[in-house]
Amino acid sequence: MAFLRVEHIGIAIKSLEKSNDLFKKLFGKEHYKVEKVEREGVSTSFFQLGETKIELLEATTEESAISKFIDKKGEGVHHIAYEVDDIYAEMKRLENEGFILLSQEPKTGADNKLICFLHPKSTNGVLVELCQERKE
Ligand SMILES: CC[C@@H](C(=O)O)C(=O)SCCNC(=O)CCNC(=O)[C@H](O)C(C)(C)COP(=O)(O)OP(=O)(O)OC[C@H]1O[C@@H](n2cnc3c(N)ncnc32)[C@H](O)[C@@H]1OP(=O)(O)O
Ligand SMILES: [Co+2]
Numbered sequence: 001m002a003f004l005r006v007e008h009i010g011i012a013i014k015s016l017e018k019s020n021d022l023f024k025k026l027f028g029k030e031h032y033k034v035e036k037v038e039r040e041g042v043s044t045s046f047f048q049l050g051e052t053k054i055e056l057l058e059a060t061t062e063e064s065a066i067s068k069f070i071d072k073k074g075e076g077v078h079h080i081a082y083e084v085d086d087i088y089a090e091m092k093r094l095e096n097e098g099f100i101l102l103s104q105e106p107k108t109g110a111d112n113k114l115i116c117f118l119h120p121k122s123t124n125g126v127l128v129e130l131c132q133e134r135k136e
Contacts, residue, residue, distance in 0.1 A: 001093055007083040007113075007131040008046070008053040012066045013075050016043055016058040023047055023056065031056075035110045042066055044110050055081070055110065079117070081129035087114050090130055094118065106132070 013019040020031055031045040041064030047054045057078060059066040069078055084090040087106045095101055100119035109115035109131065118128040 001084075001086070001089055003082040003084060003090075005083050006052045007081045007129075008055045009077060010055045010057050010079040010081065010127075010129070011076065012069050012078040013056050013058055014070060016045055016056060019056050019058075020045055023054065027054075033111070036060065037108075037110050039107065040064065040109075046111060053111075079127035079129050081115070081131045084130050084132055087116060087130050087132040091116055094130075099123065106130075108134070 011019075016034070024030055027047055027049065029047065031047050034043065034045045036043045038060075041059060041061035043058045043060050045056045047056075057066050059070065061067065066078065091101055091106070100122040102117040102119055106114040106116050109129075112134050113131045114134055115132075116130045118130070120127045
């Protein structure tokens with residue numbers, strides 16, 4: 001068991017509309033989707049870059065992790081998401097290794113994924129997201 005690849009890099013931004021334009025100019029291509037994830041209090045857009053993606057994250061509520069992050073640190077890289085092939089097995093393995101899971105069960109993420117976060121306190125200050133393609 002091991003991580004397979006960087007699935008996406010999450011970037012906290014204040015305005016999806018403005019940042020979609022900015023990243024379109026930067027990458028020379030359009031985002032391929034916009035998706036709201038109510039439970040996380042975010043609206044996201046995705047750019048495909050080779051085998052990885054950039055996920056822009058705008059807060060839709062004041063309680064959202066993205067609101068808090070921008071208030072404290074400003075816009076910028078928020079998390080790195082890694083693809084795994086068995087999220088349940090990886091969660092168990094990582095918990096046994098002493099990492100702090102932020103949920104005991106995987107949650108439904110954006111772009112048809114099951115996800116679980118690890119606390120940045122346990123990963124040298126970087127918020128880590130595990131991602132597995134949903135099968136149904
Ligand atoms: C679109 C859905 C999904 C996907 O499919 O891809 C997403 O990506 S959703 C993304 C947004 N959701 C999340 O981030 C959920 C997981 N995060 C959390 O549960 C919380 O943000 C947290 C990591 C537990 C922190 O929450 P909390 O303790 O309430 O916030 P504080 O502001 O008090 O921070 C405590 C501590 O942690 C540091 N911190 C917070 N966020 C980050 C971060 N992204 N990267 C690195 N460090 C972070 C924060 O600076 C504080 O540190 P100290 O000040 O040193 O105590
Ligand atoms: Co993410």
